[in-house]
Amino acid sequence: MTVNKSGFTRRGVLQAFAATTLAAAPTMSNAFSFGKGAGDIRQLSMYSGRTGESINTIYWIDGDYIKEAVKEISYFMRDWRTNEVKMIDTRTLDIMAAAHNLLDTSEPYMMLSGYRTPQTNASLRSRSSSVARNSLHMKGQAVDLRLKSRSVGQMFKAASACNGGGVGRYSRSNFVHMDCGDVRTWGR
Template identity: 60%
Template sequence: MMGTSTDILSRRKLLGAFAAVAMIPAAPHFAKAASYNKGAGNIRKVNLRNQRTGESLNTIYWIEGKYVEPALEEINYFMRDWRQNAVRNMDRRNVDLIAATHNLLQTDEPFLVLSGYRTARTNNMLRGRSRGVAKSSYHIKGMAADLRLGSRSVSQISKAGLACNAGGVGKYYRSNFVHLDCGPVRTWGG
């Protein structure tokens, strides 16, 4: 579960200080990472906001070549299916893809998360409302997120996602969001 904003800020400051010292030793390990991981930066973080729950999360989740487990737990909770209050471990590759895409967009504005993990029940309900929801969606597997930025267009976000060459990028212009998943590299939409 997420801590208070004071807990998160304190941990962020501590991790930030640790990251500044650890950045140079991490570089050789990072140089061997996949291209989308390189796009995520030497210190990987996510900056997210959920309009439906009112929650925000701005956390460092990878430092000195290792994932920060408490931060990943916070991400898992944040990305939960809020309709069912169900949590699943999000695929780390998708968290890396989100971070890399955000980093390439060069903005401090948090990604607005429209959908992260979905239970099969929620996915089926959404499929009944829209033909754009896949029966075997990567959302059900904790491998996808639907994202939006007020300061960037669908085209800009999707181009950044495609530049990572690390999964699926769907463009939804009418609904103003981009789908990112860590499945096979592919693209669709307008």
Template identity: 70%
Template sequence: MTKDSSTSISRRALLGAFAATTLTAAPTFSNAAGFLRGAGDIRRIKMYSGRTGEKLDMIYWIEGEYIKDALKEINFFMRDWRTNGTVSMDARTVDIIAATHNLLDVNEPYMLLSGYRSPATNAMLRSKSRAVAKNSLHMKGQAADLRLGSRSVGQISRAASSCHAGGVGRYSRSNFVHMDCGPVRNWGA
């Protein structure tokens, strides 16, 4: 019996179709430090937005390849909620977020406080706080501000820092951690 190539579905196509949908239960990836070096078959991100009420639980990378439709959903989810503006989020930032979550060994989704910020939103926030950078990586889609109810700012920042993959800012008084894919650096208390 021969396979008809027009009706057969490859494993990769099936996984791609499956992963592009929001999932409630999915395999997790192994050791996050190895994961950032390309190990593992699956990468997943799990967040919710307190501003919009939206939830995201998505496999966005399978067997060495990013899933374009999943990244588009992540871009929309991480949009500037004030302007509804979107940008292509840097996949390196998404990887850092996912690896940190895995290292923390939690099932709880992150609360996304800020992903992409339009220049107008960044300027408005900067006028209210000295902690907002003039040339913030948020405006390039390279940063996110996140919190977990079950983990402290210190725990989250230590896990993010252990990835050695970008900037990690501790904002203990506001109870969130900034993660970005810029130069490796740490700040805050």
């Protein structure tokens, strides 16, 4: 997996995790701690209406990514049209997890789009001007998500607070785009 370091601020994602630690401190149920060996975990829970699949996995413990869990998430986020899998950039997973923690919900994300092959991206682009020609979806660095219990605006604010990449608000289609590219926002 190629990791492009430009535009990504791990500090922004860590600040989001720190904010959830303080907010969840009384219950400790969702708390993240930063001391190595202190039980620090990162988890993702999602489902796909396209495939009927769901995933709920811890992918990071005490400073280390769990390779098998990241592979499982990457398979889940595959291009369902072709079944092609690309390793999802762990920075995107961290943004997703941090934003979810800021939203203070146990509801799993509904994943609309993860990895896209160039052919799938071209097909979607031919039908919609909002699909980027060089979409980070094709690099395994982007995801489109929805939550029933939270508005697009709430999700957009949480993901933007991570300051870890691009965040797009698609209110008409009821989803938020998150990626680990350059820090930027768009949409209404």
